[in-house]
Amino acid sequence: MKLVEYIHSNTFKDNYKISSNGELFFHWANWRETCKIQKDLLGKGVDQIDFIDNTLESLKTKSVWFQRNLKSVKSNLYELYEAYLDPRLKATWHDIQKDTLVSLHHEAGPYISLTSMRWMDKSTYSFFVYRKLLTGYFPLREFRLSANIELIAEVNHSPLNSIKTKITQFSNRGLILSIDGHSFSKVKNSENISIKINLKSFKSSKTFNCLKNFDANHEEANDYMHIKGSSFRNSGNLNNADYSNGSEYYFFIPYSEISFVNRNEGAAEVFGRMVSLAEEGLREEISKISIVSESALEVA
Numbered sequence: 375m376k377l378v379e380y381i382h383s384n385t386f387k388d389n390y391k392i393s394s395n396g397e398l399f400f401h402w403a404n405w406r407e408t409c410k411i412q413k414d415l416l417g418k419g420v421d422q423i424d425f426i427d428n429t430l431e432s433l434k435t436k437s438v439w440f441q442r443n444l445k446s447v448k449s450n451l452y453e454l455y456e457a458y459l460d461p462r463l464k465a466t467w468h469d470i471q472k473d474t475l476v477s478l479h480h481e482a483g484p485y486i487s488l489t490s491m492r493w494m495d496k497s498t499y500s501f502f503v504y505r506k507l508l509t510g511y512f513p514l515r516e517f518r519l520s521a522n523i524e525l526i527a528e529v530n531h532s533p534l535n536s537i538k539t540k541i542t543q544f545s546n547r548g549l550i551l552s553i554d555g556h557s558f559s560k561v562k563n564s565e566n567i568s569i570k571i572n573l574k575s576f577k578s579s580k581t582f583n584c585l586k587n588f589d590a591n592h593e594e595a596n597d598y599m600h601i602k603g604s605s606f607r608n609s610g611n612l613n614n615a616d617y618s619n620g621s622e623y624y625f626f627i628p629y630s631e632i633s634f635v636n637r638n639e640g641a642a643e644v645f646g647r648m649v650s651l652a653e654e655g656l657r658e659e660i661s662k663i664s665i666v667s668e669s670a671l672e673v674a
Contacts, residue, residue, distance in 0.1 A: 377659035393588040406514035548628040564603035582655025
């Protein structure tokens with residue numbers, strides 16, 4: 375699928391595949407330029423947002439119950455997500471709501487802690503964000519390249535203390551690692567972690583089209599990147615951990631805190647080059663979207 379087709383496809387949840395193996399992909403909400411195009415389409419009468427509105431409207435029919443001090447109040451899923459997204463409430467969410475329980479099943483329960491975030495569905499949350507992006511009530515983002523690169527990490531240089539991790543996003547400043555909930559304590563209390571990765575795939579990609587053959591988890595990978603344990607314990611990452619549902623934790627790691635074994639290049643150079651390739655390649659595709667839009671208007 376070409377980017378032109380992707381933007382016009384109304385597939386708000388789907389991604390635009392960049393690498394053939396699915397390790398690199400892009401979502402329109404992760405770049406201000408594609409957000410602007412989507413908003414422009416809305417201005418031209420393309421009713422793409424109806425799909426989002428209908429999805430969110432259905433949440434109002436799904437009941438939830440809040441319980442505090444043994445008293446229960448009935449509400450719905452839509453109001454729960456709206457409350458969480460309200461910046462005035464989110465700032466004090468864990469302090470004010472620490473004694474509140476929620477049930478998605480019945481007034482009789484079972485109940486879970488509201489601040490455990492186990493009630494949150496990532497896909498549902500995304501629809502609220504998409505709508506805010508398209509209607510102008512959310513800050514637009516600098517370019518972010520999504521990823522699904524599953525890797526093995528050694529905690530404190532010990533092969534006997536290995537965990538599964540995954541790179542889920544690259545930007546110009548750093549990357550995002552996801553860690554399984556069972557490994558959170560290991561990573562949080564570690565001195566360092568070492569991740570085996572195929573850097574050759576990053577360095578050999580010279581053009582946007584080359585990214586189709588990208589493979590960071592190749593069986594012949596013999597490079598290692600090191601991350602200090604303190605990177606996982608900074609205030610931003612620990613704050614994000616508070617909003618995790620417990621099954622998976624996400625950590626933003628600046629390139630300045632990543633080093634490679636026996637490599638002269640820094641992480642900003644290696645990973646940043648790939649991000650730039652993807653951004654410029656998609657920018658060229660965007661120009662084709664503009665041409666298509668103008669041609670359509672002339673025919674009309």
